[in-house]
Amino acid sequence: MLAAYHSCQIGSFHGCGRLQSRTNIILLIVAILAFVPILALGFVLDGYIKNRESSAILRTANDISGETQSAVYEAIQVIQDVLTGAPSLCTPSFMDNMYLRMQRSSFVRQIVIKNDLGVRYCEALGGNIAYDTLSEKLSIPGRQEVISAVRMPGLEAPGLRVEYAIDENKTIATFITFNHILSSMKMPPGLDEASLLRMAFADGTELFSIGDPQTFDGEDQFDNFIKVVSLAGDVPIRLEVAVPFSKIRARYADLYIWMTILACIFSASILIGAIHISRKSSLPSFDLEHAIAAGDIKPFYQPVIDVSTGRVYGCEVLARWVKKNGDVISPGAFIEYAEVSGLAIPMTISIMETVRRDLEEISAMNPDLKISINLFEGHFRDGSVVDDVAAIFSGSRINLRQLVFEITERHPLGNNAQATGVIAGLQSMGCKVAMDDVGTGHSNLAYIQTLGVDIIKIDKVFIDPITRQTTAMPILDSLISLASELNAGIIAEGVESQDQALYLRSKGVRHLQGFLFSPAIPADKYMEMVNSLNGRNTMPAGGHDNGNGKMSQDDRDAA
Secondary structure: OHHHHHHHHHOOHHHHHHHHHHHHHHHHHHHHHHOHHHHHHHHHHHHHHHHHHHHHHHHHHHHHHHHHHHHHHHHHHHHHHHHHHOOOOOOHHHHHHHHHHHHOOOOEEEEEEEEOOOOEEEEOOOOOOOOEEOOOOEEOOOOOOEEEEEEOOOOOOOEEEEEEEOOOOEEEEEEEOOOHHHHHOOOOOOOOOOOEEEEEEOOOOEEEEEEOOHHHHOHHHHHHEEEEEEEOOOOOEEEEEEEEHHHHHHOOHHHHHHHHHHHHHHHHHHHHHHHHHHHHOOOOOOOHHHHHHOOOEEEEEEEEEEOOOOEEEEEEEEEEEEOOOOOEEOHHHOHHHHHHHOOHHHHHHHHHHHHHHHHHHHHHHOOOOEEEEEEOHHHHHHOOHHHHHHHHHOOOOOOHHHEEEEEEOOOOOOOHHHHHHHHHHHHHOOOEEEEEEEOOOOOOHHHHHHHOOOEEEEOHHHOOOOOOOOOOOHHHHHHHHHHHHOOOEEEEOOOOOHHHHHHHHHOOEOEEEOOOOOOOEOHHHHHHHHHHHHOOOOOOOOOOEOOOOEEOHHHHHHO
16 A cells, blocks of 8 residues: 555556545445355355255155156056957956956056947946046157046046057057045145145146145246246156245244354454455456346357258357447356356246247248257256246247257256156157267266257367368267267257368268358348348258258268
């Protein structure tokens, strides 16, 4: 401070005043920051408790969803056992086998053979038990069986009917119920404090609801409840749970008291050190949350080119922070922070809404144009991204089949069951799922197979070494082979030279992305590029796309 004082004496009075003003501002900021632990304690503890309790609630919900999946799969297995256990339908041996198989089942309560007019040929339990159908039939991904909701006599809550078509005229149906949840219509252990437990089909048809639905559906109640969504694997059923945060918070009253005392001691002890640091540090302003709310996080679009036709195949949506003064901040400066802070989820929602507005018209004109949007690990823990996508894009001119959602391989998904449930939910709507940065992170063949992705994106690090003299790239070539084995599409990222494009095309990779074609550009320039290369209101021409992002042999020979 003495040196600063003497320089002020030698220099101008105004310079000294500015220095003193800056010093006072810094001291004020430091004094405030020193007590941030106290001010932020409630927020931090609330976040800790929400994360901790959300995980516990989700585990319980997953147990219930898992039981639902088990019940449906048991019903499917019963159907298979009954049909293979006796050579002819409804014979005495067939009836005995059907009855015994149902008796050994934990969930199946009735088995019926009927025709397409509803006439019953035989059933495991006599009496022609009546039931009411409550929903449309939904398919189970990858299976021939269908599932629907029914109300059976003597049960307060609906049950499920799993059907299999024996031939054009006859079907076999199994009727299943669950344990104490549906029979008692009371909150199960582990969810005693919940204000809502609701199970519904993927199309929104409600199976049962315990509690007040407004606690889950009311947007103004978001901060007052811990809400989780659990999916029943590939069975199109989801479970929603809402627990009042006030009830949970009350159990942690002692923790709040002790942490407040410790925060006060800590704030007082670091005040002098914080002042010292503030005089030597210049901490940048970083208000990502405000930027998201203000719409300053904007999507830019990097085209993906089909090199077999020269047309735009689609684009990857990349976030840019556009400041009010026109400065553009690349995602590397804020994406990590967004993931850690949990802001990645509202940021993605904001970007998807902007994408819908930007690309509705061009997508309607070019129905094969793909739009690739990045998801983060937090989306798979939260699980609500499926509903967000449906809410934003359903009813828009962007077909859900035009959407591709990318998951990065650099950060492995912690809960595979939850992740595969989200992926299955997106795919059931018609969206595609791509694995980004393949070969650079934690995945292996088994991991990728488990997730069931539709497209593999090859990272730039495998493209960079390609030169004109390159004849083979073992790792890159093996990744291309991996995609073929998985029957997945391929997109090569980071293509910056013609030699790289020619090599990839020679290996059958037709969808390329990189600076050779275009950087990420604003929506208006991207639409100009699509209209220029694809033409207006035209369907794709030239080059036969076999559906997996690779050229056919005839196309490669012609190229």
